[in-house]
Amino acid sequence: MRRLLLATALLALPPLAARADSVKSPELSSTQCGVGTDYDVLVDGGGIWLRRHDATPREIVFHDGQLSIDGHMQAVSDADAQRLRVLEAGVRQLMPAVTGIANESVGISFDVLDVVYGSLTGKFDSRKVRVLRRDAERFVASTIGRGRWEQDLFGEGFDQRVQDAAESLKGSIARGVLWTMLTGGEERIEKRTEKIEAELEPKIEARARALEQHAQSLCTQVLALDRIQSALEFRYDGQPLRMMRVSGDDAPAPVAKELAPDNGITLP
Numbered sequence: 001m002r003r004l005l006l007a008t009a010l011l012a013l014p015p016l017a018a019r020a021d022s023v024k025s026p027e028l029s030s031t032q033c034g035v036g037t038d039y040d041v042l043v044d045g046g047g048i049w050l051r052r053h054d055a056t057p058r059e060i061v062f063h064d065g066q067l068s069i070d071g072h073m074q075a076v077s078d079a080d081a082q083r084l085r086v087l088e089a090g091v092r093q094l095m096p097a098v099t100g101i102a103n104e105s106v107g108i109s110f111d112v113l114d115v116v117y118g119s120l121t122g123k124f125d126s127r128k129v130r131v132l133r134r135d136a137e138r139f140v141a142s143t144i145g146r147g148r149w150e151q152d153l154f155g156e157g158f159d160q161r162v163q164d165a166a167e168s169l170k171g172s173i174a175r176g177v178l179w180t181m182l183t184g185g186e187e188r189i190e191k192r193t194e195k196i197e198a199e200l201e202p203k204i205e206a207r208a209r210a211l212e213q214h215a216q217s218l219c220t221q222v223l224a225l226d227r228i229q230s231a232l233e234f235r236y237d238g239q240p241l242r243m244m245r246v247s248g249d250d251a252p253a254p255v256a257k258e259l260a261p262d263n264g265i266t267l268p
Helices: 002-012 078-121 127-142 156-182 186-217 219-230
Strands: 040-044 047-051 059-063 066-069 072-074
Touching: 040 078, 047 078, 059 078, 066 078, 078 127, 078 156, 078 186, 078 219, 127 156, 186 219
Parallel strands: none
Antiparallel strands: 040 047, 047 059, 059 066, 066 072
């Protein structure tokens, strides 16, 4: 019975966690690398759009070396125009990479849910889990998959979506477990759960570690972009333009290399 309770408790664990003390999901937030932004971000054919509602400037747009702030074009030096091109290229590279991390996060989370649900109900690859998985995949595809990052949608909000999906399965699991117990199948569930846990945990841990490493590998790119931002000569109301901010004193500070105008980006 102890194993049965442990398996049921998996539904309350954070995404990517088959054990709370050994598997942690990477932060899907704008502060993953010690660099954060107060802006919602949109990447499209018109450039990089940064928007917020509670401070000024409210909107920053940069594209092909040009800069607009709150709807007004700004004069920038040739050196700053090149820096803005590098920033734009870097952000465009980051978006699909972060989308990949979000998709893998969804994949791992729902693989865990499917196995837990199946081990307790006997229904693996359940239609209910597939529907919830598709909803999460559509959410990623329709937001960051289209170049749209909004503060309210990710971070804790992203994890909560998976938690809510797990919660929605509890009723079905409770009914399945109750029926199995009433028909004398408790020992069968216990053995099946024990076997599945032993097989699942190392696989999930390995995937979670690989995902964490992938997320951390993007930090070099993010920090390089912050260094380029810091090199901008442009001043807004006499102050440097801060689209990103370093949130930790111990964050590494790689030196970004500015490039020839091919819109590529070289990382340190």
